[in-house]
Amino acid sequence: MHLWGQIIVNGILQGGVLGISALAFSLQWGVMDLINLAHGSFQILAAYLALTLLNSLGIDPFLSLPLIFLLFFAAGYLLQLWIINRVISANLFMTLLLTFGMDFVLANLMILLFSADYKSINTGYANASLHLAGIELPVVRLLALLFLIVLSVLLWLFLEYSRTGRAIRATAMERESARLMGIKIPAVYALTFGLGSGLAAVGGVFFGLSNTFSPAAGGPLTVGAFVVTILGGVGTSWGPLAGGLILGLLEAVGSVVFGPTYVNVITFGLLLLVLIIRPTGVLGRAAR
Amino acid sequence: MSKRVNYALFAVVVLAALLLPLTSNDYLIQVATGIAMYAALASSWNLIGGLTGYPSFGNVAFFGLGAVLAAALSVNLHWPYIDAALAAVLGSGLFGLVLGLPLLRLRGHYFSIATLALAEATMAVVTNVNFLGGGQGFSLPLLGSGKIFYYLMLGIAVLAAAGTYLIINSHFGNILLAIKSDELAAQSVGVNTVLAKSTAFALSAVLGAMVGVVYALWQSYIDPPTVFDPGITVFMLVMTLMGGAGTVAGPVLGAVIIGVLTQLAMSFSKNASSLLLGLGIMAVVLFLPRGILGVHRPAKGGERRGARPLRG
Numbered sequence: 001m002h003l004w005g006q007i008i009v010n011g012i013l014q015g016g017v018l019g020i021s022a023l024a025f026s027l028q029w030g031v032m033d034l035i036n037l038a039h040g041s042f043q044i045l046a047a048y049l050a051l052t053l054l055n056s057l058g059i060d061p062f063l064s065l066p067l068i069f070l071l072f073f074a075a076g077y078l079l080q081l082w083i084i085n086r087v088i089s090a091n092l093f094m095t096l097l098l099t100f101g102m103d104f105v106l107a108n109l110m111i112l113l114f115s116a117d118y119k120s121i122n123t124g125y126a127n128a129s130l131h132l133a134g135i136e137l138p139v140v141r142l143l144a145l146l147f148l149i150v151l152s153v154l155l156w157l158f159l160e161y162s163r164t165g166r167a168i169r170a171t172a173m174e175r176e177s178a179r180l181m182g183i184k185i186p187a188v189y190a191l192t193f194g195l196g197s198g199l200a201a202v203g204g205v206f207f208g209l210s211n212t213f214s215p216a217a218g219g220p221l222t223v224g225a226f227v228v229t230i231l232g233g234v235g236t237s238w239g240p241l242a243g244g245l246i247l248g249l250l251e252a253v254g255s256v257v258f259g260p261t262y263v264n265v266i267t268f269g270l271l272l273l274v275l276i277i278r279p280t281g282v283l284g285r286a287a288r
Numbered sequence: 289m290s291k292r293v294n295y296a297l298f299a300v301v302v303l304a305a306l307l308l309p310l311t312s313n314d315y316l317i318q319v320a321t322g323i324a325m326y327a328a329l330a331s332s333w334n335l336i337g338g339l340t341g342y343p344s345f346g347n348v349a350f351f352g353l354g355a356v357l358a359a360a361l362s363v364n365l366h367w368p369y370i371d372a373a374l375a376a377v378l379g380s381g382l383f384g385l386v387l388g389l390p391l392l393r394l395r396g397h398y399f400s401i402a403t404l405a406l407a408e409a410t411m412a413v414v415t416n417v418n419f420l421g422g423g424q425g426f427s428l429p430l431l432g433s434g435k436i437f438y439y440l441m442l443g444i445a446v447l448a449a450a451g452t453y454l455i456i457n458s459h460f461g462n463i464l465l466a467i468k469s470d471e472l473a474a475q476s477v478g479v480n481t482v483l484a485k486s487t488a489f490a491l492s493a494v495l496g497a498m499v500g501v502v503y504a505l506w507q508s509y510i511d512p513p514t515v516f517d518p519g520i521t522v523f524m525l526v527m528t529l530m531g532g533a534g535t536v537a538g539p540v541l542g543a544v545i546i547g548v549l550t551q552l553a554m555s556f557s558k559n560a561s562s563l564l565l566g567l568g569i570m571a572v573v574l575f576l577p578r579g580i581l582g583v584h585r586p587a588k589g590g591e592r593r594g595a596r597p598l599r600g
Contacts, residue, residue, distance in 0.1 A: 101573065226404070265412040268405040
C-alpha cells in the first residue's frame with residue numbers, strides 16, 4: 001500500500017515540475033501560434049544561471065528566482081520584438097526553423113561556457129524531504145507543485161481580468177480584429193514571449209533544483225513541454241497543470257507496471273493517441 | 289531557365305559526382321558520401337514537406353526503421369543483405385502508408401508534433417524489442433571500399449531527384465500542389481486527398497528507408513539513438529528550406545551548402561562549429577526566407593496565416 005502511495009505521490013510531484021515547464025510553452029503557442037523549440041535550452045540556461053549565482057555569489061536559488069525571471073522576461077521581450085516578430089507572420093516552418101537555430105546556438109554556447117558535464121544545484125535543502133504517513137515528500141518538488149498552482153492562478157487572473165491580459169487573449173482569438181481595436185500586436189507578442197521566457201526560466205530553476213542537468217537536457221525538456229501542452233490543451237490556463245499531473249502519474253505508474261525502459265513508449269504512444277482522437281487536449285475547447 | 293539548360297546542368301552535376309572518386313581522397317569521399325546521403329534524405333522530406341506542405345518532424349523514423357529492419361533481418365534471420373534491404377524498404381513504406389492515414393488528418397503544428405512523437409515512439413519500441421537490436425543495436429560485417437557506399441548514396445539521391453521531377457510534372461504532382469495550396473478546395477472538386485497525401489508520405493518513407501539500409505552497412509554499427517536522432521529530420525528540413533522547398537534541385541543544393549559549411553565551420557573551430565551552424569540557420573530564416581531556388585512561396589503549413597508582415 002505504501003509503495004503505491006509513494007508511486008502516486010512521486011507522479012503527482014513530477015507533474016509539478018513538468019507543468020511549470022509547459023506553462024510558458026503553452027502560453028506562447030496559444031497566443032502566437034509559435035512553437036518555441038529553444039524552450040528547453042532557455043530552461044537549462046536559467047538553471048545554469050541559478051547555479052552560477054549560488055556558487056560565485058552565494059545567492060540562494062529561491063532569492064535569485066525573481067531576478068532570473070526579470071532577466072529572462074527582458075531578454076525574451078527583446079528577442080521577440082527584434083527577431084521573431086520579423087518572421088512570425090510568415091508560414092510556420094520559419095518560426096520552427098528560427099527557434100531551432102536559437103536552440104542550436106544556446107545549447108552549444110552552454111557547452112562552451114559550462115562544459116558538457118552534468119551539474120546539479122547543491123543547496124542545503126536539495127535532498128530534504130518531509131515524511132507524511134510513511135510517504136516521502138521531497139521539499140523541492142513539493143514547492144514546484146505549489147509554484148505551479150500559484151503561477152497558474154496568477155496567470156489566469158492576469159489573462160482574465162487585467163487590461164493587458166485581455167489584449168493578449170483578444171490577439172490570440174483574432175489577430176486582425178484585435179489590431180483594428182487598436183491593440184499593438186508586436187508589443188503584445190513581445191510581452192507574451194517575455195512572460196513565457198520568464199516562466200520557462202522559473203521552471204528551469206526548479207528543474208535544476210530537482211534533477212542533474214547538462215546542456216543536452218534542453219531537447220527532452222522541450223519534448224516534455226510539447227506532450228504536457230497537447231495533453232492539457234493548447235492555450236488554456238489550467239491545461240499545463242492537468243497535463244503535467246496526467247503525464248507525471250502515467251510515467252510513474254507505467255514505469256513500475258511495464259518497467260522503466262517503457263516510459264517513452266507510454267509518453268509518445270499516448271501523445272499520438274491523444275492527437276488522433278482528441279487533438280484539442282483534455283481541457284481544450286472545440287477544434288478551431 | 290529553359291528545360292534544356294536544366295537537363296544539361298543535371299547531366300554535368302551527375303557526371304562530376306560520378307567522377308569524384310577518381311581523386312581517391314578518402315576524407316573527400318567520406319564527406320561526399322554524407323552529402324549524397326543528406327541530399328537523398330532532404331529530397332525524401334521534400335515530397336511530404338515541400339510538395340504537399342505537411343511539415344513532418346518525424347521522417348527520421350523511416351531512415352531508422354529501414355536501417356534497423358535490414359540489420360535485424362540479416363543478423364538475426366541470416367537473410368542475404370539485399371533481401372533484408374528490400375524487405376526493410378517495403379516494410380517502412382507500408383508503415384508510412386498505414387500511419388499516414390490517421391496522422392495526415394492533422395494539420396500545421398499538430399502534424400509536426402504527431403510526426404515527432406511517431407519518430408520518438410518508433411525509437412522507444414525498437415529499444416525495447418530484442419529482435420530489433422534493443423538498446424545495444426547491431427554490428428554488421430565491414431565492407432572494404434568506401435567508394436561503393438558513395439555510389440549507392442549517390443544513386444539514391446539521383447533516384448530521389450529524378451522521382452521528384454517526374455512527380456512535379458505529373459497529375460499526381462498537381463494534386464499534391466492543390467493540397468498544399470488549398471486542401472478543402474481540392475477535396476471539393478473530388479480529389480481523393482487522403483490517398484494522395486498518404487502516397488506522398490509512403491514514397492517519402494521508401495526513400496528514407498533506402499538511405500537507412502545503405503547507412504547501416506556503411507557505418508557497420510547502428511544503435512537507436514544514432515539512427516533515430518531527431519536532428520537528422522531537422523537537417524532534412526533545414527536543407528530543403530535553404531535550397532528551396534517544393535523544387536527538384538533545392539534539397540540537393542541545400543545538402544551541398546550545409547555539408548560544405550559544416551566542414552568549413554569544423555576547420556575554423558571544432559568546438560564552435562555547431563554554434564556557427566545554428567547562427568547560419570537563423571540567418572537563412574531571416575534573410576533568405578524563400579530559399580535559394582524558392583521561386584514559389586515555400587510550403588504553407590497552417591492555413592490561418594497570411595504572409596503579411598506583422599503590423600502594429
